[in-house]
Amino acid sequence: MIVILTALDLEYEAVRDKLHGLRPHTHQHGTRFEVGELPGGGRAALALVGKGNHPAAVLAERAIAEFSPAAVLFAGVAGALYSHLELGDVVVATHVYAYHGGTSDDDGQHSRPRAWEISHHADQVARHLARRVPEKVRFGPIAAGEVVLDSVTSYHARWVHEHYNDAVAIEMEGAGVAQAGHLNSALPVVVVRGISDRADGTKTTTDRQRWQEKAVANAANFAVALAAELNRSLPKNPRSPVVDPTTPAVVTNNSASGNASVGIQAGQVYGAVNSSQSRPAAGIAEQLSGFREELRHARRAGLVSEDDYSAAEAELTVAGKSLAKTPPDQRKLLTALKRLVGLVSDVAELASRLATIIGAVKGMP
Known part of the structure; x- marks a missing residue:
C-alpha cells in the first residue's frame, strides 16, 4: 500500500484518473480517502489535504496511522527558482527545506534551517524510473513554506535565495508531509512536483497558458509510476x-x-x-x-x-x-x-x- 497526497483538486483528479477500481474509505473523523489499484498491481490510498504544510502534516499523519503504507508520495505543482528548469519538468525532492524557521532579534532575521532528505531506497528507485519515462525528471532540493511565491525581489524571495540557494523549486506542503514521515519510523516520503510557473511574477501568464494542467499531468504520471515501483520493492507493511x-x-x-x-x-x-x-x-x-x-x-x-x-x-x-x-x-x-x-x-x-x-x-x- 502506498499513500498519495495532493493539495489541489486538479492534482487529485490527475492522480485519480490513473488508479483503477476506486472505492471510498472514510476515516472515523471524516477524512475521505479513495483506495484503488495501481497500474501493474498493488494498492494506493489517495487524499486531498489542501494548501499548506500544517494541514498536509496532520492528514499525512492520519493516512499513515490508517493505512500503515510502505511509503507516502506527494504529487503536485511547484514554482521554479532557477531558469534551467523548464515549464512542465518534474522535480523529485532530494531534500525538503522548511524555509520559514528562524529567529528575529536586534541584529535582524536569522535562519534556523530544517530539512528532510529522501530515503536512499526511494531515491534509487526514482532515479532508475526517471531513465525510462517520457517526462523530463530532475532531482534537487525543494523549499516549502506558507506563502505562494511569485516574485524574485520580495522579502521571501530574497530570504530563500540567501539561505536556501540550492533549492530548485518552491511549494507549500512538502515539509509537513516529510515531518510526518520522519515521526513515523522514518517512513519513506517522496515529493514529486511538476513545474507550473517560474515564481518570478509571471504566474498569471503561465496559468493562462494552462501550464498548471500540463505540470500536474506530468507529476501525476511520474508519481503513480513511482508508487507502483515502490509498492513492488518496499515491504508491504513495515510496521505490522x-x-x-x-x-x-x-x-x-x-x-x-x-x-x-x-x-x-x-x-x-x-x-x-x-x-x-x-x-x-x-x-x-x-x-x-x-x-x-x-x-x-x-x-x-x-x-x-x-x-x-x-x-x-x-x-x-x-x-x-x-x-x-x-x-x-x-x-x-x-x-x-x-x-x-x-x-x-x-x-x-x-x-x-x-x-x-x-x-x-x-x-x-
Missing part, C-alpha cells in the same frame, strides 16, 4: 506486528467455583469453556486474537473487502468455538482456518500468519 511462533504463549490461570467455568478468550467468548485448556490451545487462541486485530486493520486499510471481511469473521467464530471445546475440535478448526486462507490470500501478511496458526493446530496433541 509480527508474532514469533517460537515465543512461548502466555497462559492465564483462572479459578472458578460452583458451576462456573472459565477459559482462554480468542477475541470473543462462545458459551461455556473449560478451565483446563492446554498450553498449545492457549497459544493458538492468542494467535487467533492477534490475527483478528490484523484482519480489522487490513479492512480499514482497504486490503480486504467488506464481503470477505464478514466471511472471515464468520470463520473466526467457528474457529473460536472449535478451539473452546474439550478437547478442541481439530478438524473443524482446520477447516475454518483453511477457508480463512482463501478469503485473505491476497494479503501476504494475513496469509503468512494463518500458515503459522495452521501449523500449530496440526501439531496439537
